[in-house]
Amino acid sequence: GTPPMYGDKEAQRHWMEITTNLPIGDWYRNSSNNDLLYWGLDYPPLTAYHSQLCGTVAKTINPSMVELFTSRGYESIQEKIFMRNTVQISDILVFIPAVTLIVSHIIRIQKDQLSIRAEIERFFILLWCFLQPALLLIDHGHFQYNSVCIGFTLLASYAISKDYDILGSILFCLSLNFKQMS
Numbered sequence: 389g390t391p392p393m394y395g396d397k398e399a400q401r402h403w404m405e406i407t408t409n410l411p412i413g414d415w416y417r418n419s420s421n422n423d424l425l426y427w428g429l430d431y432p433p434l435t436a437y438h439s440q441l442c443g444t445v446a447k448t449i450n451p452s453m454v455e456l457f458t459s460r461g462y463e464s465i466q467e468k469i470f471m472r473n474t475v476q477i478s479d480i481l482v483f484i485p486a487v488t489l490i491v492s493h494i495i496r497i498q499k500d501q502l503s504i505r506a507e508i509e510r511f512f513i514l515l516w517c518f519l520q521p522a523l524l525l526i527d528h529g530h531f532q533y534n535s536v537c538i539g540f541t542l543l544a545s546y547a548i549s550k551d552y553d554i555l556g557s558i559l560f561c562l563s564l565n566f567k568q569m570s
Contacts (some may be wrong), residue, residue, distance in 0.1 A: 393426065393427065394461050395530070396530040396531055396532065397468075397471055397530065397531045398427060398460075398461060399427040400439070400471065400531040400532075400533075401453065401454070401459070401462065401467070401471065402426065402427040402459075402460070403427070403429050403431075403435070403439040403443075404439045404440070404442050404443030404446055404453075404454045405443065405454040405455070405456060405460075406422055406429055406439075407429070407436055407437075407439045407440035407443050408440055408443035408444055408446075408447055408454050409421075409454070409455075409456040410422055410456075415429050415436050416428075416429055416430075421456065426460070431566075431567060431568070432564065432565045432566060432567065432568060433565055434562060434565040434566040435533070435565075435566055435567060438478070438533065438536070438566070442474045445470075445474075446467075446470060449466070449470060450464075450466060450467070450470075453466075453467050453470065471531050472528060472531075474531075474533075475527050475528050475531055475533060475535075476528070478533055478535065478536050479527070479535050479539075482535065482536050482539035482540065482543075483523075483535035483536065483538060483539035484518065484539075485539070485543075486538075486539035486540070486542040486543045486546070487514065487517045487518070487539070487542060488514060489542070489543070489546055490542045490543075490545065490546050491510055491513050491514055491517065492510060493546060493549070495509060495510045495513075523535050523538075533566075533567075534567065534569070536566050536567075537563045537564075537566040537567040537569060538563075540559050540560070540562045540563035540566060541559075541560065541563045543559045544556045544557070544558075544559035544560035544563060547559055
């Protein structure tokens with residue numbers, strides 16, 4: 389029979405396995421070391437580099453999480469905590485600053501000055517953005533890292549609104565090179 393494919397977490401964990409154990413030229417190529425039918429890496433290169441970074445950290449914590457071949461279907465409490473932490477750290481580094489920046493920018497444009505009421509509005513808008521159920525359930529529950537490309541897109545929008553067109557273009561290219569959904 390066909391071995392189980394597990395789910396989204398396994399896809400992300402497997403990409404960490406592939407990117408930390410194979411040369412870059414083999415990440416997207418079907419071979420005896422990289423069966424593309426088993427969660428083949430099918431996202432743009434920035435996702436692959438992100439997987440490599442996370443996989444390198446995983447390898448230092450517990451090499452069996454990303455060991456080539458033998459880690460397929462690997463599950464442990466430590467691994468689940470690690471995977472969730474990779475999503476949360478990605479949020480902290482990209483999504484949260486991007487949302488905070490863009491919401492603050494919009495509030496300033498609307499109010500033309502910061503007041504107590506504007507700060508309260510800002511707080512509740514940020515709270516709504518950070519507790520957005522789709523991101524919490526999908527990114528944190530299924531390890532999709534959608535917030536990274538959304539964060540890059542928001543940063544690109546902000547940069548372009550401030551007439552930093554080249555920076556905005558670079559940030560949008562980063563978004564597209566992380567996930568095609570941008």
